[in-house]
Amino acid sequence: MLCAALLAAVLPDSVHADGRTFHFGFKKSVGGKLPSIDEEGFKELLKKHGAVFMGDPAKKDLYLTFDNGYENGFTPAILDTLKAKKVPAAFFVTGHYVKTQADLLKRMTAEGHIIGNHSWSHPDVSAISADKLKEELSRVKQEVSNVTGQQEMKYLRTPRGIFNERSLAVSREMGYTNVFWSLAYMDWDVNAQKGASYALQKVTAQLHPGAVLLLHSISRDNTEALGAIIDEARRQGYEFKSLDQMETRLP
Numbered sequence: 001m002l003c004a005a006l007l008a009a010v011l012p013d014s015v016h017a018d019g020r021t022f023h024f025g026f027k028k029s030v031g032g033k034l035p036s037i038d039e040e041g042f043k044e045l046l047k048k049h050g051a052v053f054m055g056d057p058a059k060k061d062l063y064l065t066f067d068n069g070y071e072n073g074f075t076p077a078i079l080d081t082l083k084a085k086k087v088p089a090a091f092f093v094t095g096h097y098v099k100t101q102a103d104l105l106k107r108m109t110a111e112g113h114i115i116g117n118h119s120w121s122h123p124d125v126s127a128i129s130a131d132k133l134k135e136e137l138s139r140v141k142q143e144v145s146n147v148t149g150q151q152e153m154k155y156l157r158t159p160r161g162i163f164n165e166r167s168l169a170v171s172r173e174m175g176y177t178n179v180f181w182s183l184a185y186m187d188w189d190v191n192a193q194k195g196a197s198y199a200l201q202k203v204t205a206q207l208h209p210g211a212v213l214l215l216h217s218i219s220r221d222n223t224e225a226l227g228a229i230i231d232e233a234r235r236q237g238y239e240f241k242s243l244d245q246m247e248t249r250l251p
Helices: 043-048 075-085 095-100 102-110 130-148 165-173 196-204 220-235
Strands: 061-068 089-093 114-117 211-216
Touching: 043 165, 061 075, 075 102, 075 220, 095 102, 095 130, 102 114, 102 130, 114 130, 130 165, 196 220, 211 220
Parallel strands: 061 089, 061 211, 089 114
Antiparallel strands: none
């Protein structure tokens, strides 16, 4: 987790006097207590640009999101579980995913899930120009529309959680809500999977009201544990909702 001072105000034409880069981080939830970004140095910046890191802390709602940079063979099973459990999710996709997984994209939209933007080429968005960022985001939106017919794309997850004020301002101007997360674990390393029980423990230990769960669809552990994660969350009184149903922004 990085700490830094708040960034300067946005200048005309997305030129910034202060171009500091942030890597999203947060204080994890323990024992049902709320996580926080109070000490990270960017909370007010995210609020200024309408970003999301969790929902209403007074409601036991959960928002399930997946990052889909590439396909590792597990997304069909994830979709099967979501369909069987009647749980909505958001899938943030890259250009590579769009180019190679048309059938899965069609299935996501057909089954009522949100497809979000994860950029075309997965760059460090703080290191590219405003025009290049617009190109990255516009291409994903257009190609997803070409494949699925989905006309609207309003949620963005920047690659690796890297951002600066320019990326927040430019993407918001394009109509995007930047979606960060308040629950995650190191699930993305396909060579370090530790089993479904491990995934279940890592996720359920961090459950809290309003949680935005970040999972990676390339994880075998997540795929095998997903049904149990959903069941345990519901046993604890949580309800899974779509990002479109989120009422509260940053607390």
